[in-house]
Amino acid sequence: MNSVIKDMVLEHKEDITDSWLKEISKFRSDDMLQNISDKMYENTNLEFVNILILTVQKTNEELEHDELIQFVEKLIQIGWPLNYITRGLQEFRKACVEIISNREENSHNNLEFFKKIEDWIDDIVNLLVTQYSGSWENTVFLQKMALKELSAPLIPVFENISVMPLIGTIDTERAKLIMENLLEGVIEHRSQVVLIDITGVPVVDTMVAHHIIQASEAVRLVGAKCILVGIRPEIAQTIVNLGIDLGKFPTKSTLKKGIESALELTQREIVELKK
Amino acid sequence: MRIPILKLHDYLLISVQVELDDQTALQFQEDVLEKIHEEGSRGVVIDLTSVDMIDSFIAKVLGDVVDMSNLMGARVVLTGIQPAVAITLIDMGIVLDDVPTALDLEQGLDRLQLELED
Structure with missing residues (x-):
């Protein structure tokens, strides 16, 4: 200085x-x-x-x-x-x-x-x-x-059945992560059915729907089935109003119903014990 | 390079262990159809566990093999598609719509049995 x-x-x-x-x-x-x-x-x-x-x-x-x-x-x-x-x-x-x-x-x-x-x-x-x-x-x-880390966990709930709960907005980067985790998890847990729970996703627009459809197509390719659960009434309305075709893969309103149909797909059911 | 095709009772088992190039894929298509004709097989499992890359041509050939086999009365199941391969296929817009898939050979055979029962 x-x-x-x-x-x-x-x-x-x-x-x-x-x-x-x-x-x-x-x-x-x-x-x-x-x-x-x-x-x-x-x-x-x-x-x-x-x-x-x-x-x-x-x-x-x-x-x-x-x-x-x-x-x-x-x-x-x-x-x-x-x-x-x-x-x-x-x-x-x-x-x-x-x-x-x-x-x-x-x-x-x-x-x-x-x-x-x-x-x-x-x-x-x-x-x-x-x-x-x-x-x-x-x-x-x-x-x-x-x-x-919190973004896309795949949780095995029963043998051959896994759940991926999604919470929060989905952008392209996250969608990629979801797809990777989903596929790796399916192989790792040998899942036959994967439930994608979108209860916590605030908005489903064409982009989000597109990502979810792609993910479920990819899951089908590696040899598992994908069920979309947690579709709230307002989400159902947006999906139909936007003209998004989700007809190709099964959807259920709640995770509970999704699990029931997943068990059905793997030839199992939940029965109550008789005392 | 020819891909070996194994016969197991009514089924054909094919495990692709090499990187598929265009020539191999076409040869493979011919061999499978010939073998179905020869043995009168009702089901085919194509296992892709060791395939790391599928381009659009190979994907088309695989789709064709499935359609052609169906025409000849044999159901085809693709098994063991790797996550990376699945992502590439989806990104290219190839969805292999009507092709049954399974996680591995074991589940593929179960799936085939299910398909044939229908």
Whole structure:
């Protein structure tokens, strides 16, 4: 970092800090930070500005392992908005430029000087935004994985009979997963009949129906039967209104009826015990 | 390359152990029909467990074999179609509509018995 700037910033450290703290406190109400105690807020502000001022002495490489990163990671963990960071840095830049250009005669209106300050702050902005978005991407990824695990389980309920309960919206990616799990599961459990339960699927449009039809065709090819169960009245209405032809494979209104007909297909039945 | 066709009482058992190319498939079609004629078989099981890939031509030939055998009075069951193969077929829009299928050879024979009882 340019030594001139470094000296100037360090020299006017107190003024910059004061000015920044004054500006940042104005934003407190719209940053969704009201429920944080005053003391905590002030301490964090103070820590933030001190770390920021210290970064002027560091090179870019050093920045990446700086306590700034640790500080931001702490903020991410306790859930402070990115807004706070970007606004804080904008105000910090304003404070630096204002105070230094007021106090130092020779740097007044010097374009080079402004550029130096900009470079310095912009690097920090980039670093911190990357840090934040990285943590978000990570969260999204973990949630996606969790969703995927819950997405399409195939449960063997009787010998040769398995059930796949589907809950939630079905998109193309999930439909692919459903088909794979379905086929692998059929082979693994040696199922003759598979029940696909769509009780938990909120909307069945042409795309979803298409995926379900494809899955059941594929199941038939590997040598099992597919029964679609859990068709609610509103789903039945949409299916007919959309003109989707489900005539080729059996459908039942509830899982219970589906299981009964699956048992029938495998030459079994449920009988009550006589006491 | 010719695919061996085994006779078991009234049935023919065929296990496809090689990758099917167009020539092999056509030869296979001819052999099956010839064998049905020779033995007067009532049922055929074609096991595809070790087939990893089926293209549209092979799928058509298989469908034809099924239709032709039916014409000659022999019911055909396809068994052991792998998940990957099933997905490819569905993606290509080939549904092999009227072809009975079963999970493996054992269930295929049961299925054939069922079909012949009807």
